[in-house]
Amino acid sequence: MRFFSQGFSLGVVAAVALAVVPPAFAAASFVVRDIRVEGLQRVEPGTVFTYLPLKVGDTFDDEKGGDAVRALFATGFFKDVRLQNDQGVLVVVVEEQPAIAQITFSGAKEFKEDDFKKMLRTIGVAEARYYNKSVLEKAEQVLKREYVARGYYAAEVLTTVTPMERNRVSIVFTVEEGSIAKIRRVNIIGNKAFSESDLLNEMQLSTPNWLSWYTRTDQYSKQKLTADLEALRSYYLDRGYLEFVIESSQVSITPDKRDIFLTVSIKEGERFTVSGVTLAGELLDKQTELESKIKLKTNDVFSAVKLTESTKAITDLLGGYGYAFAAVNPQSKIDRDKRQVALTLMVDPGKRAYVRRISVAGNNSTRDEVVRRELRQLESAWFDAEKLQLSRDRLNRTGYFSDVNMVTDEVPNTSDQLDVTVNVVEKRTGSLSLGMGYSSNEKLGLTAGIQQENVFGTGTSLGLNINTSRVNRTLSITQFDPYFTVDGISRSTSVYYRTEQPSYYLGDSSFKLVTQGGSFKLGIPFSEIDRVYFGLGVERAHVTVSNNSSPNLLAFVKTYGNATSATTVNFPFTIGWARDGRDSALVPNNGRYQQANAEVGLLGGDLQYYQLRYQDQYYYPIAKGYTLAFNGEVGYGHGYGNKAYPVTKNYYVGGIGSVRGYAAGSIGPFELNSAKTEKLPTGGASKLLGSVEFTVPLPGSGIDRTVRLFGFFDAGTVYQEGQLFNTTDLRYSYGLGFSWLSPIGPLKFSYGIPLKMRAGDRRDSFQFQVGTAF
DSSP states (O other): OEEOSSEEEEOHHHHHHHHHSOOSSOOOOEEOOEEEEESOSSSOHHHHHHHOSOOTTOEEOHHHHHHHHHHHHHTSSEEEEEEEEETTEEEEEEEEOOEEEEEEEESOOSSOHHHHHHHHHTTTOOTTSBOOHHHHHHHHHHHHHHHHHTTOTTOEEEEEEEEETTTEEEEEEEEEOOOOOEEEEEEEESOOSSOHHHHHTTOSOOSOOTTHHHHOTTSOOHHHHHHHHHHHHHHHHTTTOTTOEEEEEEEEEOTTSOEEEEEEEEEOOOOOEEEEEEEEEOOTTOHHHHHTTOOOOTTOBOOHHHHHHHHHHHHHHHHHTTOTTOEEEEEEEEETTTTEEEEEEEEEOOOOOEEEEEEEESOSSSOHHHHHTTOOSOTTSBOOHHHHHHHHHHHHHHSSEEEEEEEEEEOTTOSSEEEEEEEEEEOOOEEEEEEEEEETTTEEEEEEEEEESSGGGSSOEEEEEEEEESSEEEEEEEEEETTSSTTOOEEEEEEEEEEEOOGGGTTOTTOEEEEEEEEEEEEEESSSSEEEEEEEEEEEEEEEOOTTSOHHHHHHHHHHBOSSEEEEEEOEEEEEEEEEOOSOSSSOOSEEEEEEEEEEEOBTBSOOEEEEEEEEEEEEEEETTEEEEEEEEEEEEEEOTTOOOOGGGOBOBOSTTSSTEEOTTOBSOEEEOTTSSOEEEOOBSEEEEEEEEEEEEOTTSTTOTTEEEEEEEEEEEEEOTTOOOOSTTOEEEEEEEEEEEETTEEEEEEEEEESSOOTTOOEEOEEEEESSOO
16 A cells, blocks of 8 residues: 555555555645545445545544545445545545446256346345445355255356446356256164154155156255254154154265265154143143143153143133233153153243234225124133134135234233234235136036125125036126125125036937026024025026937926926025034135035925935044045935926936046936937936045145145935935945146046946046035
């Protein structure tokens, strides 16, 4: 560094020297009369003055000059700074760093360019920012680390900086990704109680298999290994091995950086049983009730999962009594000689609290009252954890929000008051759809519709839908108000126009059923999960047949019309009950759903009949992500008033949704058409269905419930009016399937194999649908 009586110059090297070595020559001190900045192109003078530790009136000396230079270099805006004395005017002469005009990437396939730019922006490398060589070197290391995290250990990143006009540069990152490193072997050392294969099944990381291209479980990452070690620890702790320890984990890679070998060394320790579980602390005279929540019993093998479930159940119970800050701390006393552990659960309920105020945030479109009417936790009432959870569940079930979160905050300067904030994230509830689809049953179909689930933020829905396919055409307008009254009585109204030519009558091109009508239904809740429905409708049906139609249809048309057509008017009255205790309507994993319905064709209409239907679904979680589901359904119909049950109300069984592997509606009694050329299914006044499904996650997808595989067993049939239920006529099938909760709704694909086919039965192995479970 050189100092002069009239000024001095300082580069990057000089700045470093100034920090550690005193100057050899001293510049003359002077009083700063003014400050002038020269050499600026993009940086504003005010920015320089902000960082400059000198102002007019200060006395300039060696120390202050060095501080000024260091401060300006630290901004990263300049590659050279000089200070000069022009007759008492401090002249700051700078040379700006070049600006980054553009950043491009070459050879990168694993990452998108936008992803790379987001990574670099976090460390200060972005277009329009100043170029800094040291930061650019850091950027190379960041990109390499991202590649290593995905298994590209041989990846190389080369940076090319090209000067451009107007003091700008262009930066090109050239990437040589190389081959991805694969896990060739995972060794577990020290296991005695469980086989290596059992332990490896608990880990995500594995050697390559037929699904590795999708799951990428053969690609090493530190995060995956950490999760796997925790999974092993949980596996042992849940099976009584209290003193289980992971002694070490080693990762080695071959010199060519293509193969990875993992070695995990463990120490199992002894297996412990529970000698007793006791409660201590402040039990609030509820010892018996609290003890009922303890999952671990004397002589049970110790289980960390059951212990956690016990402490949570006790905390939730106390929360239901208003103890919002309850805590349960387990303490253990180990007897290694007897291989037993005594557990003491220390209960600290804290003070009982009540909710002072409930606020709603995030509802930009939805009215406050729409949110508040779903809340079961009330203001100025004791805090109740169960009611808070129920409120969250009810808000989630509305379908108006993508996320619901409830935050509790202690009121300042109090020990027994809480404020609750309900944070909601609204989702788009309106949709305009134009689409085309293909069904294994209905072939090509066109759809169009407009639907608003939350009209003007009121919580009511309104929709117009049009569907057309080979066998069905529908135009419908629907409106649903979940709170027609303040007590939660719902109201649904609809009008529709529908034409049908069921697939089992496609051979009879003259057959057509045209239905026009409307309905009005009220739903009355009498518990959080139970609702009773009452409805009334009007329906006009026009049936067209030919002499080639089945005798069953010809008889119906002759009764209500002439030889080729008939028109009927019906007033269906419905009453129903539903109980929904499932954890999800679209992807249930636990709980039960029941519904019972009765429909009666009232006097005054042409059709006099009644239909009874009951359905019961039960979902049992075998393990996380693994669900065993049962579905049973029975329907019964009969005419009254000396009138036969109308064939237009017949049940049909077969196909997805009933007995998979058979063609839609093909199971049951048959009739020959009048020409004696084809057997046609008649359907029946009653039906019996049963199904069992075992659902598992797609391998490698973790517990993602949106994509799942399942195996199934179905049984079912229909019966003619007056025929007794029996198992002799049942058809059976089994098979495999795939379900996906797609953006357009739940999709289900299945391949079914019939077990008991009879003459006239039609096979349709591959089927799919858009709809809910079963």
